[in-house]
Amino acid sequence: MLKYQQIANEIEKYIEDHALQQGDKLPVLETLMAQFEASKSTVTKSLDLLEKKGVVFQVRGSGIFVRRHKRKGYISLLSNQGFKKDLEDFNLTSEVIELEVRKPTKEVARNLNIELDDDVYYVKRVRYIHGQALCLEESFYNKSIVTYLNNEIVSESIFNYIREGLGLKIGFSDSYLHVGMLDEEEAKYLGLKKGSPKLYVETIFHLTNGQPFDFSKITYNYEQSQFFIQANSHFL
Amino acid sequence: MLKYQQIANEIEKYIEDHALQQGDKLPVLETLMAQFEASKSTVTKSLDLLEKKGVVFQVRGSGIFVRRHKRKGYISLLSNQGFKKDLEDFNLTSEVIELEVRKPTKEVARNLNIELDDDVYYVKRVRYIHGQALCLEESFYNKSIVTYLNNEIVSESIFNYIREGLGLKIGFSDSYLHVGMLDEEEAKYLGLKKGSPKLYVETIFHLTNGQPFDFSKITYNYEQSQFFIQANSHFL
DNA sequence: CAGTGGTCTAGACCACTAT
DNA sequence: TAGTGGTCTAGACCACTGG
Numbered sequence: 001m002l003k004y005q006q007i008a009n010e011i012e013k014y015i016e017d018h019a020l021q022q023g024d025k026l027p028v029l030e031t032l033m034a035q036f037e038a039s040k041s042t043v044t045k046s047l048d049l050l051e052k053k054g055v056v057f058q059v060r061g062s063g064i065f066v067r068r069h070k071r072k073g074y075i076s077l078l079s080n081q082g083f084k085k086d087l088e089d090f091n092l093t094s095e096v097i098e099l100e101v102r103k104p105t106k107e108v109a110r111n112l113n114i115e116l117d118d119d120v121y122y123v124k125r126v127r128y129i130h131g132q133a134l135c136l137e138e139s140f141y142n143k144s145i146v147t148y149l150n151n152e153i154v155s156e157s158i159f160n161y162i163r164e165g166l167g168l169k170i171g172f173s174d175s176y177l178h179v180g181m182l183d184e185e186e187a188k189y190l191g192l193k194k195g196s197p198k199l200y201v202e203t204i205f206h207l208t209n210g211q212p213f214d215f216s217k218i219t220y221n222y223e224q225s226q227f228f229i230q231a232n233s234h235f236l
Numbered sequence: 237m238l239k240y241q242q243i244a245n246e247i248e249k250y251i252e253d254h255a256l257q258q259g260d261k262l263p264v265l266e267t268l269m270a271q272f273e274a275s276k277s278t279v280t281k282s283l284d285l286l287e288k289k290g291v292v293f294q295v296r297g298s299g300i301f302v303r304r305h306k307r308k309g310y311i312s313l314l315s316n317q318g319f320k321k322d323l324e325d326f327n328l329t330s331e332v333i334e335l336e337v338r339k340p341t342k343e344v345a346r347n348l349n350i351e352l353d354d355d356v357y358y359v360k361r362v363r364y365i366h367g368q369a370l371c372l373e374e375s376f377y378n379k380s381i382v383t384y385l386n387n388e389i390v391s392e393s394i395f396n397y398i399r400e401g402l403g404l405k406i407g408f409s410d411s412y413l414h415v416g417m418l419d420e421e422e423a424k425y426l427g428l429k430k431g432s433p434k435l436y437v438e439t440i441f442h443l444t445n446g447q448p449f450d451f452s453k454i455t456y457n458y459e460q461s462q463f464f465i466q467a468n469s470h471f472l
Numbered sequence: 473c474a475g476t477g478g479t480c481t482a483g484a485c486c487a488c489t490a491t
Numbered sequence: 492t493a494g495t496g497g498t499c500t501a502g503a504c505c506a507c508t509g510g
Contacts, residue, residue: 002479002502023446027494039481041277042478052288057408059445063508067446069410077313077413078467156435172293174305175465177313179415179435197433197458199415208469209295209508210259210303220414222433228409229465231314233444238498264476275500280478296477297508445489 007036007046012055015066022068026056029064054230067230073104074228077175094155097189098124101143108140111204111215118142123154126189133190134224139216146213160212171208177201182219190221197222243272243282248291251302252299258304262292265300290466310464313411327366330391333425334360337379344376347440347451355379358461362425369426370460375452382449398449407444413437418455426457433458 001009011026032043047064050056057067102122109116119139127134139158141149146162153161162168178200187194198219205214209217237245247262263271268279281298286292293303338358345352357377363370375394377385382398389397398404414436423430434455441450 004479030495040483040496042480045479047496054408054410057442057444058496059489062445062489062495063489064496065446071412074412077465078372092330094315167443170469172290172303172469175467176307176310176464177461177463179433179456179461181433197415197417199435206293208293210293210301220415225413225415227413229313229413231409231411233406233408238476240498266476271494276502278499281498283477294477296506298476299508300477 003036003038004042004045004049005229007032007038007043008049011046012053015055020066020068022070024066026064026066035166051232069228069230071228074226076181077227077229092134093128093131095126095128096123096151096155097126098122099149099151099154102140104140108215112140112142112212114142114144121146121149123149123158125154128152129224132224133221136186136189136219137216138218139214142211142213145207145211166211169208171206171210173203173205174197175201175203186219190219192221192223199225199227239272239274240278240281240285243268243274243279244285245307247282247286248289249468251291256302256304258302258306260302262300262302293332305464305466307464310462313463313465323351328370329364329367331362331364331392332359332387333362334358335385335390338376340376342452347438348376348448349380350378350380355440357382357385359385359394361390365460368460369457371457372422372425372455373452374454375450378447379447380423381443381447404449405444409439411437412440422455426455428457428459435461437464 011032012184015026026032029040029043033040036043047056047058051058054067054069058064082129088112100122101119104112104114104115104116104118104120108120109118112120114120120143121139123137123139124143125137125139127137145168146166148160149161153165159170163170180198180200182190182192182194182196184194186198187196188231199222201216201218201220202219203214203216204212205216207213247268250256251262262268264471265276265279268274269276272279283292283294287294290303290305292300294300336358337355340348340350340352340354340356342352344356345354348356350356356379357375359375359377360371361373363373381404382402385394385397389401395406399406416434416436418426418428418430418432418434420430422434423432435458437449437452437454437456439452439454440448441452442448
């Protein structure tokens with residue numbers, strides 16, 4: 001574990017353990033440097049990480065403060081797909097509808113940047129949160145990267161398997177969101193009426209080296225769809 | 237302008253001007269250091285900024301690469317509210333429905349962290365994109381921070397005015413998203429039928445010092461609602 | 473193993489906030 | 492004007508990628 005990650009974790013844990021609230025002041029940089037026996041740059045890097053995660057905000061000339069939102073039960077849109085373990089809090093389960101090796105459609109081939117005669121794993125699941133249907137998910141994995149999947153893996157966390165089991169490093173994702181109405185099939189899986197509103201998200205996941213390995217289409221149950229986004233103006 | 241921002245801008249401009257595509261390689265760090273007469277840390281900081289903005293990705297042992305998504309016409313959810321000037325590309329206009337000073341409801345007072353007898357500016361607008369109704373927006377500004385608004389300001393970019401005119405520094409925001417159905421009034425303003433799907437977003441905007449100054453409720457026309465999110469796994 | 477990006481340090485100096 | 496965070500540098504050393 002890198003030093004700046006370690007420090008970030010400890011600060012975050014400290015905030016948790018002491019149940020600090022929005023606006024509470026953390027020790028000054030100098031103190032943190034001494035406490036963690038690290039240089040200014042390293043502590044700053046930790047704090048930048050925490051700022052990016054929405055855990056603190058730094059005010060020049062004033063101090064470092066805790067950032068906390070009050071609402072509960074929202075799913076973070078920036079870290080919902082294998083990026084974080086917030087999910088554990090949510091008691092998430094999956095029912096596998098289908099799992100097979102296929103040839104990609106043109107759409108899938110384009111998004112995964114592969115040829116039409118390459119192979120993909122096709123996975124169709126319904127995901128449940130506290131026993132309620134949260135979303136219908138169809139995923140396409142580039143088989144030359146994600147070389148093997150089975151029912152057991154697919155009913156657990158696929159991303160954990162990709163990281164731990166296959167040793168791949170997940171890098172970044174592009175998500176496209178639309179609002180629309182459920183068709184008959186979607187409604188059936190989600191236990192809703194046809195024509196109900198839906199949030200529809202297509203996401204392309206890339207490895208750290210930029211290769212796309214997963215193209216996913218997710219249809220969310222609007223009744224369960226509460227999402228959360230934290231933004232910074234740091235990039236203008 | 238800070239050096240690392242300057243460098244980031246120039247690199248971004250270079251990518252634009254040369255129409256570089258996803259996966260194209262940028263010069264190595266050493267070259268960039270020489271070219272911009274900057275230290276390694278500074279160039280790295282520029283690249284981290286660009287990575288956060290989704291413009292490049294860096295691969296240890298390999299190089300720095302351009303990140304580009306292909307789809308057009310999507311609004312970035314991370315930078316839609318005065319955070320960026322992408323909007324200019326979209327030809328965005330506003331019709332002001334209402335503008336007045338009010339006392340806050342309990343809900344508004346809670347979100348703006350003020351008392352019930354403080355004053356807020358209430359602004360109700362319909363925003364149009366290419367002449368089509370994009371969203372209905374109700375905003376509440378803490379009047380002790382945003383001390384003055386008029387019709388002219390409100391029909392342009394309020395955030396620009398807050399930054400330039402009032403000299404305030406916008407820091408970060410928390411957004412809460414829901415999917416639902418339009419009620420009668422919303423449908424009227426958006427030119428849709430009651431019961432159509434909607435994306436409903438509540439956002440609290442803070443100054444850099446953590447003070448909330450704007451609580452906004454936005455209802456999006458589902459037909460125009462195409463959003464985009466870029467995520468990194470850098471924060472685990 | 474050569475090339476390339478990532479981490480970490482120590483320290484100088486700058487810019488903003490609060491009093 | 493003292494306190495505090497932000498920028499920038501030069502350089503040592505580490506870790507990963509790819510031929």
